[in-house]
Amino acid sequence: MSNDLTLKERMTIERVHMPAQDAGARSRNFAEVNLGLTEAEAIREARRCLQCKSRKCVEGCPVNVSIPEFVTALADGNVAGAAVILQNDNALPAVCGRVCPQEVQCEAHCVRGVRGEPVAIGYLERFVADWAMAHSDRLVTEEPASQASGKRVAVVGCGPAGLTAAGELTRLGHEVIIFEALHDTGGVLRYGIPEFRLPKRIIDSEVARLVRSGVIIECNVIIGKTLTLSQLRAEFDAVFIANGAGLPVMLGIHGENLKGVYAANEYLTRVNLMGAGLDAASRTPILRGRQVAVIGGGNTAMDCVRTARRLGAERAMLVYRRSDAEMPARAEEIHHAREEGVEFIMLTSPLAIVGDVQGWARTLRCQRMELGEPDASGRRRPVPVQGDVFDLEVDVVVNALGTRANPLLTATAPELALNRWGNIEAAPTGATSQPGVYAGGDIVRGGATVILAMGDGKQGASAIHAYLQQSA
Ligand code: FAD
Ligand code: SF4
Numbered sequence: 032m033s034n035d036l037t038l039k040e041r042m043t044i045e046r047v048h049m050p051a052q053d054a055g056a057r058s059r060n061f062a063e064v065n066l067g068l069t070e071a072e073a074i075r076e077a078r079r080c081l082q083c084k085s086r087k088c089v090e091g092c093p094v095n096v097s098i099p100e101f102v103t104a105l106a107d108g109n110v111a112g113a114a115v116i117l118q119n120d121n122a123l124p125a126v127c128g129r130v131c132p133q134e135v136q137c138e139a140h141c142v143r144g145v146r147g148e149p150v151a152i153g154y155l156e157r158f159v160a161d162w163a164m165a166h167s168d169r170l171v172t173e174e175p176a177s178q179a180s181g182k183r184v185a186v187v188g189c190g191p192a193g194l195t196a197a198g199e200l201t202r203l204g205h206e207v208i209i210f211e212a213l214h215d216t217g218g219v220l221r222y223g224i225p226e227f228r229l230p231k232r233i234i235d236s237e238v239a240r241l242v243r244s245g246v247i248i249e250c251n252v253i254i255g256k257t258l259t260l261s262q263l264r265a266e267f268d269a270v271f272i273a274n275g276a277g278l279p280v281m282l283g284i285h286g287e288n289l290k291g292v293y294a295a296n297e298y299l300t301r302v303n304l305m306g307a308g309l310d311a312a313s314r315t316p317i318l319r320g321r322q323v324a325v326i327g328g329g330n331t332a333m334d335c336v337r338t339a340r341r342l343g344a345e346r347a348m349l350v351y352r353r354s355d356a357e358m359p360a361r362a363e364e365i366h367h368a369r370e371e372g373v374e375f376i377m378l379t380s381p382l383a384i385v386g387d388v389q390g391w392a393r394t395l396r397c398q399r400m401e402l403g404e405p406d407a408s409g410r411r412r413p414v415p416v417q418g419d420v421f422d423l424e425v426d427v428v429v430n431a432l433g434t435r436a437n438p439l440l441t442a443t444a445p446e447l448a449l450n451r452w453g454n455i456e457a458a459p460t461g462a463t464s465q466p467g468v469y470a471g472g473d474i475v476r477g478g479a480t481v482i483l484a485m486g487d488g489k490q491g492a493s494a495i496h497a498y499l500q501q502s503a
Contacts, residue, residue, distance in 0.1 A: 034078055034103075034106045034107045034108075036078055038081065041078060041079055041080070041081060042079075042146070042147070044075060044076075044078060044079045045148075046076070046079065046147075046148040046149075046150075046151055047068060047072050047073075047075065047076040047151055047154060049065050049066070049067075049068070049151075049154055050065070050066040050067075050068075051064050051065050051066060051367070052064055052066065054367075054370035054371050054372075057227065057371065058337075058340050058341060058371035058372055059340075059341060059343075060227075060341065061225065061226045061227050061309060061341055062226075062227060063226070063227055063228070063230050064227050064228065064367055065129070065157075067157060067158060067161060068154055068155075068157075068158045070110065070158075070162070073105060073110075073154070073155055073158040073159070074105060074106060074108055076150065076151050076154065076155060077102045077103070077105040077106035077150075077155055078106045079143060079150050080099065080102045080103065080106060080143065080150045081142055081143055082099050082102075082103055083099065083142050085142065086098070086099055087140040087141065087142050088137040088138070088140050088141045088142075088150070088152060089137070090140050091136045091137040091138070091139055091140035091141075092136060092137045092482070093136070093482045093483050093485070093486035094120060094121055094195075094482060094485050094486050094489055095120065096117065096120040096121050096124075096137075096156075097116050097117075097119075097120055098137055098152055100116050101113040101114075101116040101117045101155075101156075101159060102150065102152070102155060104116060105155060105158075105159060110159060110162050110166075111163075111166070111169050111170055113159045114159050114160070114162060114163035114166075114170055115170060117156065117159050117160060117163075118160075118163065118170075121156075121485070122194060122195045122198040122199070122237070122241065122485065122488070122489075123191060123194065123195070123220075123237045123481075123485065124156055124157075124159070124160035124163075125157065125160035125161055125163075125164060125233045125236070125237060126191070126220060126229060126233060126234065126237060126481060127153075127156060127160075127481065127482055127485070128153055128154070128155075128156035128157025128158070128159075128160050128161075129153075129157055129228060129229050129233070130220075130224060130228065130229055130361075130481055131153060131480070131481060131482050132361045132362075132480065133152055133153035134361070134362050134363075136482065137152045137153075138150070138151070138152050138153065164233075164236050177202060177203050177204030178204050179204050179206070180203070180204040180205050180499065182205045182206070182268040182269070182499045183205065183206045183207075183208070183266070183267045183268050184197075184200050184205050184206070184207045184208075184267055184268060184269045184270070184271065184495060184499075185207075185208055185210060185263040185266070185267040185269075185270045185271070186200075186207060186208070186209040186210070186270075186271045186273060187209075187210055187254045187260075187263070187270065187271070187272045187273060187274050187440065188209070188210075188211060188212075188218060188272070188273040188274040188275055188472070188474075189209045189211035189213075189216045189217060189218055189238075189248055189250070190217065190218020190219055190220065190273060190275050190472060190473075190484060191218065191219075191220060191472065191481045191482075191484040191485045191488065192273035192275075192471045192472025192473070192484035192485065192487050192488040192491075193209050193211075193218070193271065193273035193472070193488065194209070194216075194217075194237075194238065194241055194246075194488070195484070195485040195487075195488030195489055195492070196271045196273060196471065196487075196488035196489070196491050196492045196495075197209050197241065197246040197271075197488075198241045198244060198246060198488075198492075199488065199489055199492030199493070199496075200271075200492045200495060200496065201241075201244050201245045201246050202244065203492070203496045205268075205495075205496070205499065206245075206247075207245075207246055207247065208247045208248075208249060208267075209246065209247070209248045209249065210249050210252040210254055210257075210258070210263075211248060211249065211250045211251075211252065212251070212252065212253040212254075212274075213250065213251075213304070214250050214251055215250060215304065216234065216238045216248055216250070217234040217238065218275055219275065219277075219481075220234050220481070221234050221303065221304060222296070222299065222300045222303050222304040223296065223299050223300075223303065223331065223334065224303070224330075224334060225299065225302070225303055225334050225337070225338055226303065226309075227337070227341070228334070228364075253439065254272075254274070254439075254440050255439040255440035255441075255442065255443045255444070256439065256443075259443045259444065260272075260440065260443065260444035260447070260468070261444070261446075264465075264467065264468065268467065268499055268502070269467045269468070269469065269495045269498060269499060270467065270468045270469070271461070271469045271470065271471065271488075271491050271492070271495060272440065272455060272463070272468065272469070272470040272471075272474060273470070273471055273472045273474065273484070273487075273488065273491075274437070274439075274440055274474050275437075275472060275473045275474055276434050276435055276436045276437070276454070276473035276474055276476075276477055276478050277296055277434055277437050278434055278435050278436065278437040278438075279294035279295065279296055279297075279430065279432075279433075279434055280430075280432045280433045280434060280435055281294075281430070281432075282326065282381060282430050282432060284381055284382060284383050284384065285383040285384065286383050286384030286385055286386055286392065287384065287430070289384055289386040289390055289391060289392040290386075290389075290390050290391045290392065291318055291320065291391050291392035291425075291426055291427050291428065292384060292392050292427075292428045292429075292430070293318075293427070293428070293429045293430070294429075294430050295325075295327070295331045295332070295334075295335050295429055295430060295431035295434075296331075296434060298317070298335055298338070298429050299331070299334060299335060299338065301315050301316075301317045302317060302338055302342070308342050317342065318426070318427050319342045319343045319344070320339060320342075320344055320425070320426040320427030321343075321344060321345050321346070321426055322344065322345065322346045322348070322423075322424050322425050322426055322427075323336070323339035323344040323346070323347050323348065323425065323426070323427040323428075323429065324348045324350050324376075324381075324395045324423055324425045324427070324428050324429070325339065325347070325348065325349050325350065325428075325429040325431055326350045326351075326381055326428070326429065326430050326431060326432060327349075327350075327351065327430070327431030327432050327433070328349070328351035328352075328353065328357070328358040328359060328360060329358075329359045329360050329431065329433065329478075330359075330360045330361060330364060331431045331433070331434075332349060332351070332360065332429075332431035333349070333360045333361075333364040333365065333368050334364075335429045335431050336348070336349045336368060336373050336429075337364075337367070337368050337371060337373065339427065339429070340371055340372060340373060344427075346374060347372070347373050347374065348373070348374045348376050348423065348425075349368070349373055349374065349375050349376065350376045350379050350380075350381060350395070350397065350423070351375070351376070351377050351378075351379065352378065352379060352380040352400050352413040353377070353378065353400075353402065353410065353411070353413050354377050354378055354402060355375070355377060357402075357410045357411065376397075376423070378399060378400045378401060378402070378413065379397045379398070379399060379400060380397065380398045380400050380413065380415070381395055381396070381397055381398075381428075382396045382397060382398050382420065383395075383396040384396070384425075384428055385422075391426070392425055392426065392427070392428050393424070393425065393426070394422045394423065394424060394425065395422070395423045395425045395428055396420065396421075396422055397420065397421055397422070397423060398415050398416075398419070398420055399415070399416045399419035399420070399421065400413040400414060400415055400416060401413070401414060401416050402414075433478055434473075434478050435452055435453060435454075435477065435478075436449075436452065436453040436454045436455075436473075436474055436477070438453055441453065441455065446464070446465055447463055447464060447465060447468070448463065448464035452477065454474060454475055454476070454477055455470040455474050455475050456475075457469070457470045457471065457475045459490070460490060460491070460493075460494035461475075461487060461490055461491030461494050461495075462494060466498075467498065467502075469491045469494060469495055470491070471484065471487025471488055471490065471491045472484035472487050472488065475487065
């Protein structure tokens, strides 16, 4: 099929479906759920694009990926060309193609969606990025190296914000060292998002590409303990802080400290980073509950409950105080969780966790809720239905209410201005109250998304570059 299609011909092509592992089988394994498109499927999908002059899809992308250009190259069968365009704009395209909420970003703006379904931009991004990984020998991405600036930049945290900033700054000719507290790279991409959504080999490959470009990564260095921010300031010309927001928000209910109750990050880190329940050689334990209740309605809650199912839970329950329409998780994760047999217990708020005499969680006492008037977030506020209290039998409870800024770094850097939630105050450029110190990602925004963190990394890198040129 030629790409020289009429508008009518483009409009008659139906949106591609992403093939996935069978739901019954995958609810018992950790292999990736989505299987990816074939080249023929991807090219056909790309030919649905109208190549609009208005480029509405780009407006919906926080890192302004040249979507019409990469999709057009793909529609022409030029996958290598599409890959070069994509990699130029996005430091982690294979990650974004898997975890971005495209339905509220690029695809929500896609003109093709006005009549019918939008172009499957996320699937195409994933296809092109995976193709590029498999065919790196066929890519000519080498940009002329920027002249070394002689400037050194420290980046705190090796998640999407830090990796993006480091990649951009290296490309601009600066020497960049990322300091990461954990023993491995990727931040939430590795320790939070499970293998069945984002395989570790994808993170390894994207990080390796950045390292090849010159980024230096030092793991096991905690800024605020091993080194302080003022030590970094003394040794480097600028600092970008991207240490995320990994401190759990507590439930604040009776029984929270019982055995069998986890915070989501701890639960996921045990499995994803330490191999608990997956790797026979892992020395990190995890409780394989038969009846697991996960509290929350975001991506983290969805990852926990789907992990519990894969670890063998007979009842993997998601307990959420609002209704389906208000759930912040990606639409695809909700759909996949339902297919995998997760029970959605909606309009329900936890009141207490009741334990047995040995101190193990046994019952989650719940309050039935209904929706009232919209609150500050614009979502309808859940209010208790008087007298409607019920019990769920449990042996594991996971609190996935959310996270906030960890004070480890900021406690030793009182010179940094913080907001009332402990997040670092930063201008849209990433500039903080301290000259030469920039910040971005979840440490500034609170828990947000991968692509917003990456957008901050890109923006922070360009502001740091301007600052370094001024101070040259
Ligand atoms: P992080 O990814 O948190 O990285 C921060 C890094 O800094 C970590 O590696 C941490 O170890 C390190 N660090 C912390 N303190 C220090 C210190 N003092 N010194 C040195 N290093 C330090 N977003 C999506 O868009 N799609 C999804 O599907 C999605 N799913 C998610 C699932 C889960 C389970 C979670 C928890 C989040 C999810 N998110 C998702 C949100 C997204 O992952 C985050 O918004 C994003 O990772 C934030 O990036 P970051 O670089 O700011 O921080
Ligand atoms: Fe193509 Fe949709 Fe972007 Fe238009 S808005 S260029 S149809 S992807």
